[in-house]
Amino acid sequence: MFRKMLGAAMAVAVMGGASGADAQEVTLKVHHFLGPQAPQHAAVLAPWCDKLAKESNDKLKCQIFPAMQLGGTPPQLYDQARDGIADVILVLAGYAANRFPRMEVFELPFMMTNAEATSRAAWDYQETLAKDEFAETKLLATFVHGPGNIYTTKKKIEKLDDFKGLKLRAPTRQTNKLLAMMGASPVGMPVPAVPEAISKGVIDGAVIPYEVAPAIKMNELVKHTAETDRSYNALYTAVFLVAMNKAKYDSLPADLKKVLDANSGGEVSGMFGKAMLAADAPAKEKMLASGVEINVIPAAELDKWKKASDALDDAWVKDMDAKGFDGKKLLQSAQDLTKKYTK
Incomplete structure (x- = not known):
């Protein structure tokens, strides 16, 4: 009888622990180099963060730090994501010269047709031909600005x-x-x-x-x-990267990973490109x-x-x-x- 009661208690504890993990609230530190009035902040990152919060029932939130408020210089942003100084960063790939050489193809003259199409193309391209260039982080999106x-x-x-x-x-x-x-x-x-x-x-x-x-x-x-x-x-045009610290991503509970995954990738890259074009x-x-x-x-x-x-x-x-x-x-x-x- 005692063993049955102990087993039941342990089961409840395990279930409670799992429930607690799923109920975990996470706030991501999002860092970028532009001011809060810039469309990369107002039309890309802020709506994206709102979407994460809504789809996670406010369990996955962002605190956005514009204009390098966490310190450093724009070329250091990618390393900040790698090192965990920030959880998520937005940066121009070209600010880190020679670091993403294969992605430079989209910055060649007269390459871009429109921002949405080229953003989608950039995502597919890196997935198949340049993924290893971003091995130090969890890449969430790639997009370009308008002409x-x-x-x-x-x-x-x-x-x-x-x-x-x-x-x-x-x-x-x-x-x-x-x-x-x-x-x-x-x-x-x-x-x-x-x-x-x-x-x-x-x-x-x-x-x-x-x-x-x-x-x-x-x-x-x-x-x-x-x-x-x-x-x-x-x-x-120029290529923007939205990248996340790998350890931070790995630490997320399964339900929040699912929300983040649903708001990353080719569709989101295209959406970001479309937002940039609309801001022109x-x-x-x-x-x-x-x-x-x-x-x-x-x-x-x-x-x-x-x-x-x-x-x-x-x-x-x-x-x-x-x-x-x-x-x-x-x-x-x-x-x-x-x-x-x-x-």
Whole structure:
């Protein structure tokens, strides 16, 4: 009789323990480099965190730390996820130069069709061809921003020759090379550093998408914006990573892992890309309302820009070959995946 009672008590204790584990509440520290007004915060991370909370009955929550509030610099964010300084980070892959070489393919000139399709393509590509580049963390999403534009303080960009002599900020290694091939002097820096650099005359402008421009006061700092014909592939884009500390993910109870898994991957990457693209229109309106002149570079001129930068694709392929990969296959796969998702 005593053994039966002891067994029943132990069973209740075990069940209670399991129930307690399932009832565990977790708050993720989410760290990124942009301000809270930026769409990466307001239209990507905040709604994503709200969704996690709703689908977990408030058991999985986020505390978002924008603008590097947990310390460090933007290029250190990925290591912060690896080391557990933050549980989840959002960072530009290009800020860690040479760390994700195969993912750079999406940052080559005129690669992107639209942000949603290219974001989905980037996820599938890394899953099949570059997954090991992210072995130090649990990758949750990859996405890109909308078409990059050229913002200048004085000189209007209308044709290829207009780039000559300009010092322009670029976000990634490939975009730096692109600007150099077009005649500009590229200056690499994270986007939060752009306003001060323009104000002090260190640079004559920058290449960024519309969505982040008002957040860094570009509507107050520049006079001209050159936008590429939207029927043409984008001049450039940049790849964002949302990555999680592996130990933190592994420590989650099964029910919360399920919620997180349902809000990670290709569909979520596409959703993030779509949100970024949607943020372009209102940001453009703010630029116009501030008196910034916007001109569109027609397809015929873009053909010249593409021809001037075509060698970048070949150089990237050779670089991949030298690293032991099939560069041509990687490039073709990225192009095919992007085409697959483009409607």
